[in-house]
Each structure stands twice: as C-alpha cells, then as structure tokens.
Amino acid sequence: MGAGHTHALYLDRGGRVHRLAPEVKIVAVLLFTIVVVVTPPAEFPAFAGYLVLLAGVAAVARVPALWLLKRATIELPFVLLAVALPVFGHGERIDWLGLSLSVEGLHGAWNILAKGTLGVLASLLLAATTTMRDLILGLDRLRVPAVFTQIATFMLRYIDVLADDARRMRIARLSRGYDPRFLWQVKAFAVGVGSLFLRSYERGERVYLAMVSRGYTGRLPHAESRKPATREWALAATLPLISLGIAVLA
C-alpha cells in the first residue's frame, strides 16, 4: 500500500499528456467518446480517422501500442456477442464461407466492435496517463459531489487492504497444514469471506480514524491548488475537436 498508490493500468511516463490536469483529460475523453458514439456506423473512413487520432495521442503520451492492445482485451467478452449477431440476426442474408449471415447483424456487429474498441482505447489512454489520486482530484474539481469522491477514495485504498488480507489468510491456512486442491479452495474462501470482510473493515476503520485525527474532513488536501491553464484546455480540446472534424468531413 505504501508504494505510490497507483493502479494496475497506470504507466509511469513523463510525457506531455501525463502532465495535463486530470479534469481536462476526463472532459476530453468524454467528449471524444460522445462524438464516436453518435457517428453513424456506415461512415467507415471516420472510424479509421478516430483510430489514427488515438494512435497519435498514444504516441505523444509515449504509451506503447502493444501495451494498449494487451489491455484492450478487456472487451473480449462482448466481442463474442458481436460475433453472434450476424448469425442470429434477422433480415436479408448473405453467404460467406458457407455461413448464412444476416446483413443487418453484420452492421450491428461492426457498430459494437468499432465503437466499443475506440471507447476502450480512449479510456485506457486516460488510465495510463493519470494516477488514481489525480483522477479523484479531477472528479472533485469537476464538482462531482464529495460523497462520491470520498467513497471512491476509500474504495481504491481498501481494494489493496482486501487483497492483502485475503493473501494473509491464505498463508495462515497453508501454514496450518491446509493443502487445498482446485475446487476445495473455493470452500475455504466461501467460509472465510465473512471474516475477510470483518478483518478488512476493522483495519480500514483504524485507517479512517487515523485520517480523521490528522484533520481529514472528507476531501483530499490541495483540491484547489492548481487551476489548469487555458493552454491545457486548448491542448486537450484538440482530441474532441479533431474527432468532430473527422465526423463532419466523413
């Protein structure tokens, strides 16, 4: 927990995108995703343009393409559904490699695949260039209610507490001669899930009380320290603006 409070998807590079204020990046990604989603699925050149645009941002942010692609596999479960659409869809059908595919289903599958992939890539770029703390600060400065940022702060911190406690309990079981195989591990976990929750709560409660006694009032400190310069907004605005341009031209 002491090691920097980053998250699994953060990539520590000192690029220009990393240094942008978090709220600027959140707004830029949100607007970009909206432009992508409202683009009619048949505008194929537009989607190619979006992809080139994201590749450009990744290059400026010095995020390797392979790193992005590996993490983009998170969308695989719903790609499977997209594959099912042409097979089970209705309407006019075409034959392809001996399979009878629905044209409408093919369009639908493309729609989901293209928009989903672009959205995942944009979110991954945001996550790769922004630390967890900065994201929460960004949401805070975007006037997200303090209840939300408070819950999010504790949640992200307690994920580590939970994982560490689960590991300690497993080691404790193993060191007492418990030798679980395959599915029987699940049983021990299920029986222990309640006590895992309680142990973590009591640990987290101590952390919280320690924070309160050091002056924590529900917001992270320095929330107002740095207002993003107009230059930063302008720089980040290029992403949604160029994508809008592509959408209009295509």
Next chain:
Amino acid sequence: MDAQAMHIANGIVNGPVSAIFVVFAVAVLAVCVRRARADLDDRLAPMAGLVSAFIFAVQMLNFQVLPGVSGHLLGGTLAVILVGPWVGALCVSTVLIVQCLLFADGGLTAIGLNITNMALLGTAAGYLLVAGLLRVLPKNPGGLGVTAFAASVVSVVVASQGFVLEYALGGTTDLSLPWISGTMAGVHVLIGIGEGLIAATTVATVARVRPDLVYALRKFRKPVVLEEVAA
C-alpha cells in the same frame, strides 16, 4: 454476456436513449446524495468504502454460464443491508464510474444505462425486499442471511431486465426481445444464487460479530434496548 448485459459498452444502445438514462441516473443519484449525507457518519464512511471495494472485487468474478454468455455479481443487496439504500446506490455507482474511467470496463456514454440497471434498479429491488422480509423474519444472523439470499436473487434478475427495457427502447441491432429477456433472466437467476450465497455468508458473519455495523438492523435496535430497560 458480461460486457453487454451488465456492463453495457458504447454503441449497443443508441445515443438518445443513452442520454435519457444519463439524465434519469443523475436525477436519482442527486436524491441519493442528499439522503446519504445524513447517513454518512464516522462508522458508515469507511464501511461505504469497504463495501465498494468488496463489490469491485466480486464484480471481477465472471461466471461462464453458457458458451459466450457470462455475467457477474452485482453486490447491490449487500450494499443495501450494510450501508442502506442511499449510500448503497452511491457505492455501486462509484464502482461503475471507477471501472469505466480507470479500467475501461463499460462504455462512458453507456454509464447512465449501467448505473440505472445495477446501481438504481438492482439496489431498489433489493431494498424493497430486505425491508419487507425483515418485518417477518427473525432479526438475527440467520434471518438476515435468508433475507440477503432472497433479495440478491430478485435484485439481480430485476437489474438484468432493466437492460432488456433499454434495449427495447434503443437497441442498435435487431435481436428478438423475448429471446434476450429469457436468456438474461435465466442466466441471472444462476448468478443471483451465487451472489446470494456470498452476500448471505458475509452479512451473517458481520451480524454475528459486529451487529452494530448492519444498517438494515438499525431501526430494529432501539425497541430492544427499551425493552431491556423496562424489564
């Protein structure tokens, strides 16, 4: 159907319907924020964080139910029992927003749909059932466990039917609605049973060791104290 069913990705439901549900979700969450402020004290704040972390962890457990169709736990009922409906809805929403921003899970423009299904519909159904069942069942760890199990099953199925409604309003592809509805309900009954077992063991343990932490038991606590004083 994990990403599509529970975590709707960008582009599955069309823009206007997504926008309507964003407005709907924001409006309901605003009410939750106002009601949650009264609830969020020194005991509930860390609990809300832990419940969110717990939900975050269990949402990563994906059940492969049929080939190509999987789903995951929601955790709304657990949140309702431990932190109450208002904070509970905020906990699940926070999980969804963080997953969307930080882990690219669920589309950014589909966030209104996802929050409506999992954080609002699921939690509301869970809350109604918990409130109803606790009137008749014993207020002990066992009764609470049974309540948690039953409410979990129902809330997960209700949440899955929320997707069917949204898909009927603005689905971008043409799949037959009864088929989707049936598949979703079937898969999510199984998921609900899994979720119910986890929620029941967790809640029962907490109720046994630290009953003061269980939000759902709060309103039943006072009369007990008064009786003891009277006796």
